[in-house]
Amino acid sequence: MPEPGPDIRPVPFRGGGFAPRSVRMVGAFVFVALIAIAEIGTRQGWISALTLPRPSDVLATFGELWDSGLLFKHLQPSLTRLAVGAALGASIGISVGVLIGLFSYIRAGLVPLVAALFPIPKIALLPLFVIWFGIDEGSKYALIAFGTFTPTVVATYGAVDNVDRTLVRMGQSFGLSWWSIVRKIVIPGAMPGILSGLRVSLAIAIILLVAAEMLGAEYGIGAYILEAGSLYDLERLFAGVVILSLLGVVVSAAISQAEKRLLRWRS
């Protein structure tokens, strides 16, 4: 009589997961699906036209904007404000962040200040900016710059803190000058953190663009949206919002490109 064989079965699999990979087209599919639902819903009437504009109407409004040339009339000043304000805020933010990361006294003095400034809704300071920088472009640049500054500072000094100190010691042991160590070791080492910080700060810059254009701007995406909003013109409101979203996607893609080029060394 054969002995009862041992219980044989495959070892249960417990690994896998926790490692997101990039999956193409799914993101686009979600967009398309949501827009399709809105379109079908508004056409069939189970979404009231009062609650949501029909996507095709928004597209038509967008077409009108394009045809009349108003699109660029609004886009051009907005992009200038965004570029100038964000460039100012980000570059000052990175410089101050690096200084906080490197000098104990600057850190001791500025970290509490930055912590105090960070949670202030910058929009609340609009009147102050108008008094300081005038009702023109100056106050708009300042508002966007200030809004990008704080998150950039926080991300940058965190990134500088995370630079491998053995690399800094190595630089010192080869007699590198202070400036060489900062330029060739600290800043490249902090670059991953700085770039992911910029991703957040530039999104904030776009948010603040609308706020800045509340300050009596004749042209600009923000001004366009505010005007449409006060008239409850949902098609135009949405057309403006779509432009802002696209702007966000473009900025995010630009940072991804920058990461790809600057951080090629990271596998």
Add this chain to the structure above:
Amino acid sequence: MAAPRKGRRRTPTYLMELRLNSVSHAYGHTEVLRDITLTIPEGQIVCVVGPSGCGKSTLLRMIGGLERPDSGEILQVGAPPAGCLNPLTYVFQDFALLPWRSVEGNIALALEDHRLGRTRERDIVAGVLERTGLSDFARALPRQLSGGMKQRVAIARALAVNPAVMLLDEPLSALDAQTRELLMDDLVTLWTRTPFTAVYVTHNLAEAVRLGHAIVVLSRRPGAVREVVEINQPLQNRNATDPALEARREHLWQLMRDEARAADAELAHA
């Protein structure tokens, strides 16, 4: 490629030695080094061995001026050799390569501040790459290299500044056993071609008897010199199976065993 070859033929002119006079140090209330007096003679490799936590890496950081001892002094006697860009040059355990720079970029880093001119810089880089057998990897990034190759790059970088004294901090400890053997051979070849002065900190006694002209045994914390063992056999004639070297290794282990055990228990208590 021709220039470094000529340089290698030149008789080495290493005129600098290091002297440590009763160096002591404490971190807060923990005394780590006690009254270390040592001479590192030119053209020789001095190995420092000791149980973990005996302060040997601290000692090395002090020798290179990265840390200050509480008392005692570290003196450099004589001038560094002509063309020496960085008299006291480290090779670190974890390689300390910049991941964003290629192999040649990492070596050039040590030269850039000296404003040697592009041609001179490129010649030096090419020369040390050739000496360390890395010429084919000049453009590779550190992440593409194995641990052994990374440490070869770090050694090439150290050689590029033509140091008076090389300070090696457990340079092979992060590598696997086979790679360690290969790199020891490389170091022996490099030293035989152009003798250099070095302080070599390790906890691996096989490395010490293979590479050291003198082996300084430190006691456990606070580290003090227990014994200095000299090995006169030329480096290129030493090999792992040599019974004489094995006897030396055994002797060193006898010296260290009880200290190492006590140090191990001490760390567990702390």
